[in-house]
Amino acid sequence: MTTCNENLIDEIDNLINNEEEENIDNDELEFCVAPINIPRNFIKFAKSDNHNLFNFHKGTTTLAFKFKDGIIVAVDSRASMGSFIASQEVQKIIEINKNILGTMAGGAADCFYWENYLGRIIKIYELRNNEKISVRAASTILSNILFQYKGYGLCCGIILSGYDHTGFNMFYVDDEGKKVEGNLFSCGSGSTYAYSILDSNYNFNLNVEEAVELARNAIYHATFRDGGSGGKIKMNNFSHFNI
Template sequence: MDHRRELSQEISRKGVYNFPFASSESVPLPFPMGHGTTTLAFLFQGGVLAAADTRSSCSGLVACPAAQKILPIHSHLVGTTSGTSADCALWKRILSRELRLYQLRHGRRLSTGGAAKLLSHMLHPFKGTELCVAATLCGWDGGDFSGPGLFYVCSDGTRLEGKLFSVGSGSPYAYSILDQGVRWGLTVEEATSIAREAVYRATHRDAYSGNFVDIYHVTPNGWTRRTREDLKEEYYREKERRRLERERRGTTSSE
């Protein structure tokens, strides 16, 4: 009983108990924990569109072919995640909790910019650590700040506002499609097609990205999720487009 009492007092005083066999040295990893992904989001006249692949990788291994990289935060806000899966899932839950508490206290939702600022302030103390979180917050604000919002937040505290973001190892390939295709006047069908093609191009070149594509659309009525699509279908659509293009060129040449 005396030992338990001493242990309880030690925990109360220091917050943790220093076991004699504990070591402050970090344990070396058996192999480098490399990871990659392809996520993107952009603004257009129909709201905010977010897309991501579903391959979760660990060095040269595919840890999960059907991971969830776009995480709903509340009814009008979703976040694309890139980095360490566990870190992203944890901070998504923390941000969701804080936003829910804000809504209960003030009777209204915090704006997308406010959510990005809050997440940035929470992540900044971990700058220089192994925490790896890169999130793009896609939301629609109500009240005085009514309208779409798009912000990028990184684990070093970086916070950027923009109209188009692509994050992850496949982002350079995705930008090659987004830069030439994204414009304000897109319809929902056109925006969805461009987002799907951008993810497909990235997965074709980037070994860390692949499998399926998730697409979320955020509007004044909240977010909606399209049915998850296999990227092989986009491959077959691309082959059909090329076949039709060759036939059209052949017909033009014969005329």
Template structure:
């Protein structure tokens, strides 16, 4: 997703010092186009005004080489990322759980992010993927649901919320948008390509294979509330124990007919020593 403002100098040439320092902006000016702001439709996201945005943005024209010399700019770290989020249904409602580590390659960017976001009184979303994309689409979903309530004087259903998000994400299929959201109290998975799946148990992220192993072995419909919370905590802990992209703390939400309840954040080191 391209959410940057591009400022191009009006001066086309720098002809001082020597011919080797001539810097021609015409190459950039030919490839950039002027776009109007998206104030009229805030939901509309402008794509880059030139083809093959990723290789173009990662390259720049060097001021210290011959004209048209291109220097590749290396990123300080890879853009790979991971997480562990999960949600499942039992007789007492839905449990949503997630770790709190934000990673970028081998870098722990933040140890205490919030990957579970309350959308309204009966709906929470767990997010996995690019942090910026997930936060943007969560805000868009919150706005659209609130507008629906104001217009129709009733709350949008969980299935309708998932369908709305899927329809909004589908036009960005094949782009660099990276979003994977799980909505509760019905456990519905929505991906950035527009896919929408519903199930009794869903886990998303690089740690999900380890979480599934714990959930498949211990989940049953007849679990009590405390047993379900303990199972979710155990699943996230086992995933973070093996997955380098997940870790630090665990956030837990319980959603029932009365709404969602957030459990206190727990440090996974305590779970490790308890084990």
């Protein structure tokens, strides 16, 4: 049992410290896939003209941005498959730990599973090192995990935001393992409409009330233009006043 725990800890260290690592041999990160040697070729075969696939168009609007007092995270609450609305009460903001939040855009199952898995890895890291993990390290772990499954058909667009010893930080991570740091992100089918509001009105020197109103307006307008977005507007505020 001790050996297994030590091996898992070593793999977590590799995920954090080696951003260029492409082949991480870790059984704990594997899930069941079709018994195909090269999944990418199988997907191309399945998408040929001789096969009819169900093509469910996903839809959502998520956003996050920094301002002088912290970070605002805002999402809609609709889950849809094409024209079918599955739910209007989905929670698309996931608590990774007490200091880090993640948003969901893409496949709900993919985002929910991997963000919760990230939370478990972070908990092991923090118990071992007796310190809070940084937002950058958390995003690196998630990026390396998703990179291993590039071409397997995952669909994720995740905004990780939070507070650590360096201050407020925010990263975008997608299903190909891409990781981007920035001050403003929007993801999902309604992101184009959200960006139109954000780009016109965003200013880093906003106060808390102005930042909340801007995030609300961006999601609100996206729900009117994008059929895949709707339901309620849900927001979280990381600020100097509520850390």
